[in-house]
Amino acid sequence: MTPTTDRLDTFLGAVAATLPDLTITQDPDLLDPWLTDWRGRFTGRACALASPDSTHQLASLVRLCAAHGVPIVPQGGNSGMSGGATPDVSGEALLLSLRKMNRIHAIDSAARRVTCDAGVVLQTLHEAAEAQDLRFPLTLGGKGSATVGGLISTNAGGTQVLRHGSMRALVLGLEAVLADGQVFSMLTPLKKDNRGFDLKQLLIGSEGTLGIVTAATLKLLPAVAERVVIWAGVPSLHAARKLLLHCEESMGDALEGFEVMPSASLDAVIEHLPGARAPLGEPHAWHVLIEVVADRAGAATLRDGCETTLASAFEAELVEDAVMSANETQAEAFWLLRETVAPAERARGPAVQHDISVPVELMPDFVEETAPLIEAKWPGVEAVAFGHLGDGNIHYHVIAPAATDARLWQEGEGKQISRYVHDLVTRWGGSISAEHGIGQLKRAELARLGDPVALSMLHAVKHALDPKGLLNPGKLI
Incomplete structure (x- = not known):
């Protein structure tokens, strides 16, 4: 046996003895699907795949990893874009799945917040909120696989950042296991709290390099009662920017999304997506998708407000042509065109x-x-x-x-x-x-281009919280 093999065998034996109820496997058929990132750029190896079902069990496992010097690579839905949840090729790291920690503990309708485990899938969270006539205002293409822990660890964005911000703005409280197995618990949200640094914000966006997010308290909003999606054609990206300013002034907080794509992207989508057709009759250099929403209080006047905004945009020559969704089916069809840009591009x-x-x-x-x-x-x-x-x-x-x-x-x-x-x-x-994280894909570029003082601070924080460098090594910094 090599020293590494001997150490890993000793570690796995200690895990079996200390945590007999922990789900852990070395079966290649179970491991292999999780060893390659979503884009297929990185493939690694792991000594085992562990799937704890509670924060207590995870904390005990992390303490064993710290004692035996075993690196940990946390993984949510494995839908990241930067290889941040893929182990290296050494085979020494433990791949840690949070997918069994998938409980929604409480939804407080009056306070408009939810407390849930890190392994809850985004779409499941959406559905749970909707059942209470509420919504979680962050969505993205991978909502069927992305987990709350992964979204927090990468400070995910999506199509609603314009109004609601990224995950940083939506996390009210946080729980995480630190590198030594201690549990950082600050799930209770406070409007005012001046006891020093906002430590939860330190963990948000850290990509699992400072702690393993296990649970969170998240902000909810009233459910959308009315939605209008507008598809507009404009001559340039500068024109799209002017239209954005016009919509912000006219629509205020009702404006929730503002997406752009050039004609080449729409053409690729039409070719790639069966049955798809362009929303407008004539070609345009750039296309704009605008989403406007209202809760019950504003639902009755939303469509009239959109019509007024569009009329003034035409009058100011900000758009060449535009169409408003007549119903929810058409609204979804407009969004499908936008969401198919990336797959259509890959097909090219x-x-x-x-x-x-x-x-x-x-x-x-x-x-x-x-x-x-x-x-x-x-x-x-x-x-x-x-x-x-x-x-x-x-x-x-x-x-x-x-x-x-x-x-x-x-x-x-x-x-x-x-x-x-x-x-x-x-x-x-x-x-x-901007929203996909650094992972291993951009690590070298961050080191090359990042501000030296900022990088020094990142390294100092990493060393302070993870002096052995066992949490998601090779990622971010």
């Missing part, structure tokens, strides 16, 4: 994807100035931007020339392009990760 061939942000007011200039630079520097590629214009977060993808070998291109020109895009984003005062 290899691409490098960038989840970036710049100051909201600079996004139109950034896209219009940088896309030609990239297309000139790498002839044959196509730079495509789509996504959440309202919060300055655009998915900025560069599609490879036709008939390109995907792996060779991504490892060669693709990496050069990503480095160049990140340089541009940094020069414009933006971020190389």
Whole structure:
């Protein structure tokens, strides 16, 4: 036996003796599906897969890991975009599944909050809130697999950040197991609390490198009583930005989503999605999807308000054409077009994807100035931007020339392009990760481009809370 094998065997024996009720396996058939990230970019190995069913059981397991020097890779729905929940290739790490910790403990309708385990799937949370005539105001394409713990650990965004913010704004209380097995418990929300640092915020977005989120108290809102989705055609991204400002002024808090996509993205979706058709009769350079919602108090006047906003937008020549959803079926059809952009793009061939942000007011200039630079520097590629214009977060993808070998291109020109895009984003005062996290995908780029003082602070916090470096090693920093 090698020293590593001997140590891991001793560890697994201690786990079996100390935690006989813990679900843990080394069966390759059970392990393999969780060893590759959602995008298929990273594949690792693990000494075992553990699935605790309570915070107490998890804390005991973490103490054993600390005693035996076994790294831990926490995993929720394995739907992340940056390889943040995939172990390395050494096979020394314990893969930790939180999916059995999936209880919704309480929904307080009067206080509009819910307390639940980290393994609760986002769609399940939506359904539980809706049953109480409430809603959790964060959604994304992977809602059927993404878990609360994963969303908190990556500070997930989605299509409703414009009005409600990312997960940081929605977490009222938090519970987590720290690297030494201690339990940080601050689930009770307080409107005012000045006892030093807001420690829960330190854990939100830390990607499992400072603690393992086990439960949370989350903000809920009244259920949507009326919804209108508008599809508009505009001549440019600058025009879309002007339309956004107009909608914000006219619609106020009713404006919940503002998404953009270029004509090339819509064309790809129409080709890819069976039965899909363009919402507008004529082609437009850019398309805008606007979601406006109201609770019961504002439901009766919502549609009239949308019509007034659109009429004034036409009068101000902010839109070329637009259509309002007549019913919920049409509203969902509009959103399906937006949500199919990424799958349609993947069907076209290899691409490098960038989840970036710049100051909201600079996004139109950034896209219009940088896309030609990239297309000139790498002839044959196509730079495509789509996504959440309202919060300055655009998915900025560069599609490879036709008939390109995907792996060779991504490892060669693709990496050069990503480095160049990140340089541009940094020069414009933006971020190389707006909502998908750093994981292992962007770790080197964060080290290269991050502010030295900020990076030093990140490392200091990591060392203070996880001095042995056992929590999700190789991720973030």
